[in-house]
Amino acid sequence: MKALNLILTTSEHSKSRAKYLLIADALRQAIKQGQVAPSEALPSARQLAAQLNVNRHTIMAAVAELVAQGWVEAKERSGYRVVKQLPIQTSQSLISTASNTINSTSQNSTSKNNSALKNDAVITPSFNWQFRYKNTATISDTKSPSAYQYNFAGGQPDNRLFPFSEFKHCFSQLCQRPKFDKLGYGASAGEAELTEQIATYLRRVRSITDKEIMICNGSQEGLYMVSKLLLQAGDKVAVEQFGYPPAWAAFKSSGAELVIIEQDDKGIIPAQLATQLIKGDIKLIYLTPLHQYPTTVTLAVSRRLQIYQLAAQYGVAIIEDDYDHEFHYDSQPLAPMAADDPLGLVIYISTFSKLMFGGVRVGYVVANNELITQLSAYKALMNHKNNVLIQQAVAKWMQQGGFESHLRRMTRCYHKRRDFLVSLLRDYQRQGLPINFNCPAGGMALWVDMGVSIVGLKQKLQTKNVYLQTEIEFNLLTEQDDSQYRFIRIGFASMDENEVTQGMKIITQTLYG
Ligand SMILES: Cc1ncc(COP(=O)(O)O)c(C=O)c1O
Structure with missing residues (x-):
């Protein structure tokens, strides 16, 4: 048999690959190019070893690799042959069959003379996704705000000032003495070390007590999960006229409709909320009371009380999104609505995205036991739990005082x-x-x-x-x-x-x- 034209890759990446794998790649390439046809025998191992100036065992290892990948098969007494149907042909033929089926079905159901849909024309069909929720923005054309020289994004912390070397110590301590019993599944509400640190911090700094905590992948996951657990198609969510689009998207993903509550220079107008509540169907109220997003106004205590009373009267839960609580300069920030919630109807959501950086993906939901139990079960269903190491590192950082400094x-x-x-x-x-x-x-x-x-x-x-x-x-x-x-x-x-x-x-x- 005439020698195959085998080209062994010499790229940077190939330098770290075993020789027999490079030979297997070259043989596969030769088969794909048709240098050896399906069912045809490969040159003998001796021939190939001589051609490539390698040991016969190396050739046998390469051929064994091709057998494992389904390109070549061993034939008794006649050495190795290329399989009848190449692995690439298998999926291609499936596509052709599907395409022909689609074509003939559509021909029957439309016009038999439709020349564009001839049975013998192989049109590769693209899969027809049936989306229940469809995003219309193309992700690939969205350049990240931090890629701009001047980034005026509203909630962007200065990532350059994060104390990475201090935080690195928390990580390295954890990696030096891993807590083996914590590295598996379970604890979907979050690592106890972290939830305890957050609970202590919230009690001391934000006056929130008597509630449970669930750690989530940033506030966004919390918003999404709450919306999945509490909303269904046709429900309404009362939102401020100016607001946070990712929260709206989370509510809409459950089929809910947004009801706009107008706001003035003091924030959301309680009388407007009352008017909408009377109409019915509102299941949630979403608020950013401390620094209204995006207008930055702090909702006055009197309005908070009115809103709470309305929520209690109509049996509607409030999501309080307190995303940058500590960054308050002229006085102490007002305590969250969740700090005065006798009925347990406030779902408090907060995040480390501003205190650390957005990519850290640590947020939390604070609510009564019943809701947190359900949310944790849902979290387990979605993705089991948040990354354990990052949770433990943040807990250590908090415990050692680094977080508050x-x-x-x-x-x-x-x-x-x-x-x-x-x-x-x-x-x-x-x-x-x-x-x-x-x-x-x-x-x-x-x-x-x-x-x-x-x-x-x-x-x-x-x-x-x-x-x-x-x-x-x-x-x-x-x-x-x-x-x-x-x-x-x-x-x-x-x-x-x-x-x-x-x-x-x-x-x-x-x-x-
Ligand atoms: C109103 C509001 N909520 C929440 C967040 C934080 O989201 P996450 O914790 O998912 O990073 C932001 C961040 O920009 C925000 O502006």
């Missing part, structure tokens, strides 16, 4: 950065720009009325390496004309003074020329 450092830093942005905007006002805003008592962003339409601003800025969110993406009321969209949300936490100054210069020049 970092928090104090970052609160001081973000306080300064808020004040800097406020003074920069006041300078702009003095220069005559039609900018209007209230200085928020806390949070990581300012909600600013730019005095002119901001429609198209985000896209223009993206071409200038600036990421900025505008009112359009947060406002549920869409029937306004362009001139009515005037607000932007300027995150001030993730960049230093120099970066904010440069970025703001680009924003104002783009908007006002």
Whole structure:
């Protein structure tokens, strides 16, 4: 038999591969190219060994690999032959059969003379997914906000200031003395060390007591799970007119409808909520009471009480999303609604995404025992539990005091950065720009009325390496004309003074020329 043209790969990656695997790859390639046809014998091991200048055992190992992969079979007394039907042909022939079936079915059901659907034309059908929930945004064309030189994303912490070397010690301690009994399944509500640390912290700093905790993969998973457990198609969720789109998406994924409750400069209007509750079907109220997302307003105690009373009267649970509680600068932050919840109707959701960084994916739901039991069972169904090592590392970091020192450092830093942005905007006002805003008592962003339409601003800025969110993406009321969209949300936490100054210069020049 004539020698095969065998090309052994010499790429960087192939250097670490065993020789017999490289030979198996080359033989497979030769078979695919048709150098040896199906059912035809391979050259003998001796021939191949001589051609490639290797030991016969190496060739036998390569052939054995091809047998295992289904390309070659051993034939008694006649050596090794290429199989009759190559592995690639098997799936291709399945596709052809499916395609022919589809074609002939559609031919029968439509026109027999339809020349585009000839039985002999092999059209590769693409699988017809039947989505129950479909996202219309293409994930691949969404560049991450942190990939921009100037990232004004509202809730973005400054990841550069996270104490990685301190945190690394927590991890390495855990890896030096692994807790073998904790590395398996179970404990879907979270590692006891972490839930205990969080419970102590919440009791001390946020006055939340008598509730259970479940650790989740960031608040988003908590929102999604709550929506899966409590909502069904046709249910309604009362949300603030301006809000957090990922939460809306979680509710809508269960088939729920959003009911817009209007807000004023003091936050959501309780009378509007009452009007909607009377109409019925509302199953949940979603609120961001401390730093209303995106407007940053703190909901006054009197309104909180009114809302709680309404929820109690109509038997509706409240989700309180307290995503950046500690970053409050002018006074102590108001205690969460969950701290005064005699009926246990508040589902409190919070996160480490702002205190650490978004990719850490540690969040938690705090609620009464009945709900947490069900949520934990659902968590087990979805993904068993959160990553154990990261939970233990965060617990250790909290226990050793690193978490609270970092928090104090970052609160001081973000306080300064808020004040800097406020003074920069006041300078702009003095220069005559039609900018209007209230200085928020806390949070990581300012909600600013730019005095002119901001429609198209985000896209223009993206071409200038600036990421900025505008009112359009947060406002549920869409029937306004362009001139009515005037607000932007300027995150001030993730960049230093120099970066904010440069970025703001680009924003104002783009908007006002
Ligand atoms: C209103 C709100 N809730 C929750 C989160 C945090 O989400 P996660 O914990 O899933 O990172 C954010 C982050 O931007 C937020 O703005």
